[in-house]
Amino acid sequence: AQKVTQAQTEISVVEKEDVTLDCVYETRDTTYYLFWYKQPPSGELVFLIRRNSFDEQNEISGRYSWNFQKSTSSFNFTITASQVVDSAVYFCALSDYAGGTSYGKLTFGQGTILTVHP
């Protein structure tokens, strides 16, 4: 069975601080995908990134960066120079390959509530 653990329930930082959200996953699949979603106070779920199991390159998008390490089964998310608008719940998720008849169901972590204070 697949499992995603986000050990940090809540994180509170002051604006301009860097913050890292941890995500650890478990799967027996050799092909899988990892995701991060953001849920701002308005409640919608916003897709941020996906990464497949064969691509361990880190990715940077503006102030956001992701560190994928298969050796430790982790897919951590760092926000550099945090801003108040980054305040949200962040979810890490895992799925198997969704091609053909495989469903590719997403398993979500518990979520991390990030609060950025001015």
Next chain:
Amino acid sequence: DADVTQTPRNRITKTGKRIMLECSQTKGHDRMYWYRQDPGLGLRLIYYSFDVKDINKGEISDGYSVSRQAQAKFSLSLESAIPNQTALYFCATSDPVHSGANVLTFGAGSRLTVL
């Protein structure tokens, strides 16, 4: 209009009442899902559908049923609502055929309160 529309957005009901949450999408996706969000538990899968002839139970399907009326419509029903079904419900769609990566597009959510 939103790609994935959920109605109602908010609903308060009483224990024992039948409730239907509706979801419609304009993305033309075959795959649709219902998730439930509870604080500290993340999102948990209730039901999912591959196409109109395919309905599958997720990890927490007890007390729920679904209907896939058309490719674009996927409804979630609570036959006899109970207070621990108070939660935020999300419908989602996906089309992983070309990439194998199941990126979900979510609706705005339906907040259900059972008194």
